[in-house]
Amino acid sequence: MRVAVIGAGISGLTFALSLARKGFELDLFERAETLEEVGAGIQLSPNASRLLLALGLGEELRRCVVAPDKLQIGNGQRLNLLAALPLGEWAQARYGAPYWLVHRADLQDVLLKAVRKEASVRLHLGAGVEAFDAQESGVAFEAAGKENHADLVVGADGLRSVVRRKLVSGAEPSPSTHVAWRVSIDVAAAPDWLDTSCTTLWMGPGWHVVHYPIRRGERLNIVAIEPQKATGPSGPVLFHAASEIATFFASETLREKWLPWPLQTVDPSLAWAKGRAVLLGDAAHAMLPTAAQGGAMGIEDAATLSAELARDGALAGQLARYELARKPRVRKVVSMAESNLQIYTMPSLVAGLRNTALLALPGEVLMRRQDWLYSFTA
Numbered sequence: 001m002r003v004a005v006i007g008a009g010i011s012g013l014t015f016a017l018s019l020a021r022k023g024f025e026l027d028l029f030e031r032a033e034t035l036e037e038v039g040a041g042i043q044l045s046p047n048a049s050r051l052l053l054a055l056g057l058g059e060e061l062r063r064c065v066v067a068p069d070k071l072q073i074g075n076g077q078r079l080n081l082l083a084a085l086p087l088g089e090w091a092q093a094r095y096g097a098p099y100w101l102v103h104r105a106d107l108q109d110v111l112l113k114a115v116r117k118e119a120s121v122r123l124h125l126g127a128g129v130e131a132f133d134a135q136e137s138g139v140a141f142e143a144a145g146k147e148n149h150a151d152l153v154v155g156a157d158g159l160r161s162v163v164r165r166k167l168v169s170g171a172e173p174s175p176s177t178h179v180a181w182r183v184s185i186d187v188a189a190a191p192d193w194l195d196t197s198c199t200t201l202w203m204g205p206g207w208h209v210v211h212y213p214i215r216r217g218e219r220l221n222i223v224a225i226e227p228q229k230a231t232g233p234s235g236p237v238l239f240h241a242a243s244e245i246a247t248f249f250a251s252e253t254l255r256e257k258w259l260p261w262p263l264q265t266v267d268p269s270l271a272w273a274k275g276r277a278v279l280l281g282d283a284a285h286a287m288l289p290t291a292a293q294g295g296a297m298g299i300e301d302a303a304t305l306s307a308e309l310a311r312d313g314a315l316a317g318q319l320a321r322y323e324l325a326r327k328p329r330v331r332k333v334v335s336m337a338e339s340n341l342q343i344y345t346m347p348s349l350v351a352g353l354r355n356t357a358l359l360a361l362p363g364e365v366l367m368r369r370q371d372w373l374y375s376f377t378a
């Protein structure tokens with residue numbers, strides 16, 4: 001089978017590698033001339049790290065990741081901690097795989113190097129696929145100035161997927177009410193109150209902040225999420241109530257460095273496969289970042305789709321089984337991300353109850369609520 005993968009982000013690269021390891025030849029088309037990621041981090045939970053380890057990327061990844069020992073949750077207005085959920089060895093023992101923090105560029109680099117080593121993957125950079133013609137007999141499309149043919153087109157082309165638009169007409173992403181501001185700094189530039197060794201979530205009325213170390217602990221990744229309408233021209237504006245966070249966010253260290261990222265989502269219940277085309281990753285189900293799972297779901301999709309394609313049987317059945325296997329889990333993760341946003345940004349009136357519950361419950365009990373998500377093997 002001739003497989004054409006469109007998009008070399010986390011999902012497309014993982015899929016290309018997974019399929020090549022199963023003995024397939026494929027073409028990977030990427031619009032960008034060079035693969036670069038903006039300076040931001042990504043949390044890789046055990047459900048994702050176990051799949052990357054199974055692809056043999058452990059040694060390379062361990063050189064650039066941080067394995068934090070905990071996830072802290074705090075009241076962002078008073079800067080007092082409410083809970084510490086165990087990660088590190090506890091997560092490794094419970095889920096059989098590590099919880100990692102990594103710079104996106106490092107992850108992409110590890111995946112790209114592994115893909116380049118596969119003789120059966122032809123990587124085409126600077127090769128955008130803007131339209132394709134899918135017939136029963138095959139798919140034809142132009143890329144890199146020439147006509148290409150495939151038996152299957154895999155759309156790993158992200159939020160604005162060309163493949164999704166072809167599968168479901170008018171399937172545009174929906175803008176969220178919130179925007180994420182992202183920045184990364186040297187850990188040495190962080191103020192004393194900020195723990196640079198692990199993931200910390202600060203919650204405030206209408207906003208929240210997550211920060212964690214990347215690049216072997218040399219850099220700190222910070223994401224601040226607030227309503228779109230509150231956004232100022234050069235950084236988050238909602239933090240006046242939390243004086244120390246506000247002072248730090250407006251300080252020389254961060255000013256002018258914030259990158260706004262308006263959040264958008266794709267309804268995961270739309271079709272993911274039709275005829276000779278199939279979607280994975282953000283192209284199928286871009287979600288809010290409040291479960292830290294968008295990339296992980298793309299990695300899981302890649303494992304499931306490659307396994308289905310390697311099974312005997314007709315293409316229609318393979319694609320149908322992939323969609324059936326993935327959709328319920330992705331929908332559950334999407335609703336978790338939506339309810340997390342509500343919980344993290346609760347107004348002060350009800351936030352007291354949330355904070356009391358967090359203070360009362362042991363960290364392990366809170367972490368076990370993620371068992372269904374982290375112990376899963378796609």
Ligand SMILES: Cc1cc2nc3c(=O)[nH]c(=O)nc-3n(C[C@H](O)[C@H](O)[C@H](O)COP(=O)(O)OP(=O)(O)OC[C@H]3O[C@@H](n4cnc5c(N)ncnc54)[C@H](O)[C@@H]3O)c2cc1C
Pocket residue numbers: 006007008009010011012029030031032041042043044127128129130156157158159160161162180182223261280281282283289292293294295296297298
């Ligand atoms: C603030 C924030 C924090 C996040 N934190 C986490 C986290 O901690 N953990 C986690 O798992 N996820 C996280 N995510 C989600 C994660 O970043 C995404 O889900 C993931 O990067 C999607 O990868 P993808 O490969 O599916 O799509 P993309 O990264 O969008 O890649 C698509 C690729 O396709 C290419 N392309 C697009 N169109 C074409 C075309 N027509 N022809 C050829 N190539 C094309 C693009 O150039 C790109 O390289 C976060 C997201 C945000 C916004």
